Amino acid sequence: MIETNDPAIWRNFLPWPGPETHKHARGRLGVVSGRAHQTGAARLAARAGLRIGAGVVRILCPPDAVATIASTVTAVMLTPFTSPEALGREVEEMDAVVAGPAAGLDEGTVANIQALALSGAALVIDADGLSVFKGRSAELFAVLDRDDVLTPHEGEFERLFPGLLKQGRAVAAVEAARRAQAVVVLKGAQTLIAAPDGRVRLNPNGSPWLATAGTGDVLAGMIGGLIAQRMDSFDAASAAVWLHSDAAARFGPGLISEDLCDVLPQSLKALR
Numbered sequence: 084m085i086e087t088n089d090p091a092i093w094r095n096f097l098p099w100p101g102p103e104t105h106k107h108a109r110g111r112l113g114v115v116s117g118r119a120h121q122t123g124a125a126r127l128a129a130r131a132g133l134r135i136g137a138g139v140v141r142i143l144c145p146p147d148a149v150a151t152i153a154s155t156v157t158a159v160m161l162t163p164f165t166s167p168e169a170l171g172r173e174v175e176e177m178d179a180v181v182a183g184p185a186a187g188l189d190e191g192t193v194a195n196i197q198a199l200a201l202s203g204a205a206l207v208i209d210a211d212g213l214s215v216f217k218g219r220s221a222e223l224f225a226v227l228d229r230d231d232v233l234t235p236h237e238g239e240f241e242r243l244f245p246g247l248l249k250q251g252r253a254v255a256a257v258e259a260a261r262r263a264q265a266v267v268v269l270k271g272a273q274t275l276i277a278a279p280d281g282r283v284r285l286n287p288n289g290s291p292w293l294a295t296a297g298t299g300d301v302l303a304g305m306i307g308g309l310i311a312q313r314m315d316s317f318d319a320a321s322a323a324v325w326l327h328s329d330a331a332a333r334f335g336p337g338l339i340s341e342d343l344c345d346v347l348p349q350s351l352k353a354l355r
């Protein structure tokens with residue numbers, strides 16, 4: 084049965100900070116950046132992770148990207164890594180990690196995701212982190228845990244699950260989550276959120292203003308930010324999808340992905 088992704092389902096599980104909290108207790112999120120000329124996506128995701136409440140957000144980047152990123156981030160922190168193993172060590176203390184946006188379609192991205200999967204952090208895998216497994220999706224599914232989240236648009240979904248969309252989006256999303264044994268967010272005008280146990284939610288408040296570059300990167304950061312605050316991954320994905328659309332609708336005409344983070348506090352306040 085398809086459930087409507089109504090805030091009533093997950094609203095009480097949103098992670099508001101208590102008086103005794105501190106930034107590390109609020110949740111630590113990592114975001115893996117691409118090379119020097121491909122850092123925007125990670126910066127969008129990292130900012131979104133902070134805005135949705137993760138207490139500490141750190142971008143992990145190849146050494147050649149340090150100068151670009153360091154000159155453009157403020158609250159977001161930055162650590163370079165030189166190998167997949169080093170990346171794995173850097174995320175040991177983190178609660179969640181976003182990987183894939185603008186990561187590059189090469190073996191380095193595969194190795195980085197495999198190293199991340201060995202850590203205790205929950206993974207949100209998007210964009211190139213999905214596309215790079217085209218024709219070899221079993222390698223990705225083999226390293227996933229049930230609290231990991233995949234966030235494909237239809238193009239990326241087809242690369243991981245060829246032909247499955249012909250069965251209809253809802254059936255495809257459920258089957259994808261079963262095969263991956265992870266949460267699958269099938270993005271689009273009516274985004275579906277599917278859990279490995281067969282539950283599926285249809286998002287009701289999609290906004291066409293979201294059809295602009297980088298909004299998927301923001302969504303990945305929002306999901307990662309909620310999971311870092313220890314929200315259940317299926318609920319975190321559901322809440323992030325709804326909030327993302329709500330923020331877009333509030334901003335309306337002229338929206339670009341950078342704007343979502345500025346409006347998100349209004350969406351959060353309305354739910355609180």
Ligand SMILES: NC(=O)C1=CN([C@@H]2O[C@H](COP(=O)(O)OP(=O)(O)OC[C@H]3O[C@@H](n4cnc5c(N)ncnc54)[C@H](O)[C@@H]3O)[C@@H](O)[C@H]2O)[C@@H](O)CC1
Nearest residue numbers: 121122123124184185186187210211236237238296297300
């Ligand atoms: N500011 C930034 O740094 C941004 C970086 N981005 C990164 O740029 C890289 C390339 O992004 P692309 O957009 O080319 O890669 P995509 O995989 O989104 O698009 C490649 C092709 O997939 C096809 N496709 C099929 N269904 C689609 C759908 N529902 N939505 C979009 N495309 C669909 C399109 O024909 C497109 O030409 C990725 O690594 C991505 O993460 C983007 O996220 C945009 C913003």
Ligand SMILES: Nc1ncnc2c1ncn2[C@@H]1O[C@H](COP(=O)(O)OP(=O)(O)O)[C@@H](O)[C@H]1O
Nearest residue numbers: 270271272289290291293294296297298299300
């Ligand atoms: N017509 C639409 N109506 C509602 N939401 C849309 C529409 N088109 C795209 N979106 C949303 O915008 C986001 C786009 O993400 P994605 O395709 O990954 O873009 P990018 O890679 O540029 O970040 C998704 O959350 C998707 O659901």
